[in-house]
Amino acid sequence: MSDWDFHTIIEPFRIKAVEAIPNLTRAQRERALHAAGYNLFKLLADTVTIDLLTDSGTGAMSAAQWSALMIGDESYAGSRSFVRFEAAVHRLTGFPYIFPVHQGRAAERILARTVLPPGSVVVNNTHFDTTRANVEQAGAHAVDLPVAAAADPTDTSPFKGDMSLPALDRALDSGVTLAMLTLTNNAAGGQPVSMANIEAVSARCRAAGVPFFLDAARFAENAWFIHTREPGFADVPLPTIARRMFDLADGCTISAKKDGIAHIGGVLATRIPEWADAFRNELILGEGFPTYGGLAGRDLECVAVGLEEALDPDYLRYRARSVAYFAERLESVGVPVVKPPGGHAVYVDAGRLFPHIPPEQLPGQAFAVAMYLEGGVRGVEIGSLMFPAARLQLVRLAMPRRVYTQAHIDYVVEVAARVVARARSVPGYRIVTEPPFLRHFSATLEPLPTGG
Ligand SMILES: Cc1ncc(COP(=O)(O)O)c(C=O)c1O
Secondary structure, eight states: OOOOOOOOOSSSSSSSOHHHHHHHHOOHHHHHHHTTTTOOSSGGGGGGGGSSSSSOOOOOOOOOHHHHHHHHHSSSSHHHHHHHHHHHHHHOOOEEEEEEEHHHHHHHHHHHHOOTTOOOEESSSOOHHHHHHHHHHTTOOEOOOOOGHHHHHHHHTTTTBBHHHHHHHHHHHHOSSSEEEESSSSGGGGBBHHHHHHHHHHHHHHHHHHEEEETTHHHHHHHHHHHHSTTTTTSOOHOOOOOHHHHHHSSSETTTTTTTOSSOEEEEESHHHHHHHHHHHHHHHOOOOOOTSSSSSSHHHHHHHHHHTTHHHHHHHHHHHHHHHHHHHHHHHHHHSSSSSSEEEEEEHHHOOOOSGGGGGGGHHHHHHHHHHHHHHEOOSSSSSTTTTOOEEEEEEOOOTTOHHHHHOOOOOOOHHHHHHHHGGGGOEEEEOSSSSSEEEEEEEOOOOOTT
C-alpha cells in the first residue's frame, strides 16, 4: 500500500492528450434546450460544457491502454487478445469459465435467458434497471432487498448498499433461483456492500443451494470502500479484497465500461460448469464466437489493462476523494446531497432544495435543467420523470473516470451556487409528450409558469 500522507490528494496522472470542451453563451444554451424539448438526453454533446450524465464508457484510457489497443489481435478464433483478456479476468476473479460480451447488459441477457425459467425469482440488493429488465424479459421476478438505511439520504452508515439479511432469509424460505449483489449499488446511490454482507449472503445461498452472482461493474470502488471503511481490511491489498469478494460468489456479470475503464466491453464468468455450457451456446447465438464475444480484439486488450489499473490504490484514493470533495463543496453552497457520497457520483436531493416544486412538477428535472442553463452542466434526473413512483427527487452527477480535474469540479460547484441563489424562481416542469416505456430518454417537457 502507498504511504501518501499529504492533505492534498492529487490526480495521480499527467495529461498527455486533451480534448477541447464546448463553451456556449447562455442564449445558445437556451436555444439548444428548447430544441431538445427540455430533455437533457436529447442535447448534442457539443452543447455540453461539463458532462456528468454517466460514468459508463466515458473514462479516459491510459497510455498503456491506447498502446494495448494497437496490438489487438483480430483473429476470429483463439485470438492472442482473448488469451490476455481471459488471464486478466481470471487473475481478478478466479472464475474458470470466462466469456467476453459487448457490455454489461449482454451478460445479464445471457444469464437471464439460460438459467431463469418463467416464474422464477431473482433477489438483489437493488437490481440495476437493465438487470431488472432482462430478468423480467425472461418471465422471472426481480425482487430488491435493500437495507432500510438505503432509503434515508441523511443516514451516513458506511455500507448502505448491503442486502437485508432477514429479508433474504424470508425470500430463501419461499424459493429463489438466483441471488445477486450489485457492487456498488448504483440504483441506491452508488453505496458499497460490506465484505461481511457478501459473506453472509454467500453462506445463506450455499446452505440453501441457491447460486449467487455478483454484478461487479464497480468492483474496484467497492473494494476501496471495504479497505477504508470496514474493520480488518486496512492492511489487505486491494486485489486480495477483490478476489475475496469474487471467491464468495458462483459467478459474475461485469460492465467493463465502469471499473474496466474501457469505452465498451463486458464479462460473464462462472465456476458452474453446466451454466458455462449454456452461456457459451447463448453467447454464440447473440454475441459472437466465445473468444471475442461481440468485441474487437483491441477492445479485449483495453479491458484487460483497465481491470488492473482500476485497483491501483493511488487511483482509487483520488477517485473516492474527488467524489467526496464534490459532495462536500456542493453542501457548502447549500445543495442537499445523499450521504455518504458513493463511489462514482454525487446524488443531489432536489426535492429538499426546491420545496416550492411538488414531485409531480419534477423538481429533479428542474435542477438538472437549471444546471445546464446556468453553466452547461449535464446531469440526469432520477426522480418522478424516470420512475413515476419515485420516493426521492434526485439528480445524479456522475464522475467519468480520470476525465475532469478539481478545477472542473469547482466550476460545477460555482454553477450550483448560482442555481441555489435563485432557487425560488426555478420553475417546475410538465411532460408534453412521452413514449410508452423508459420515458425519461425521449419525453419532451416544458417549464411551468413560476408561482403557478
Ligand atoms: C450496476 C450496473 N449493472 C449493469 C449495468 C449495465 O451495463 P452496460 O451499460 O454496460 O450494459 C450498469 C450500467 O450502468 C450498472 O451500473
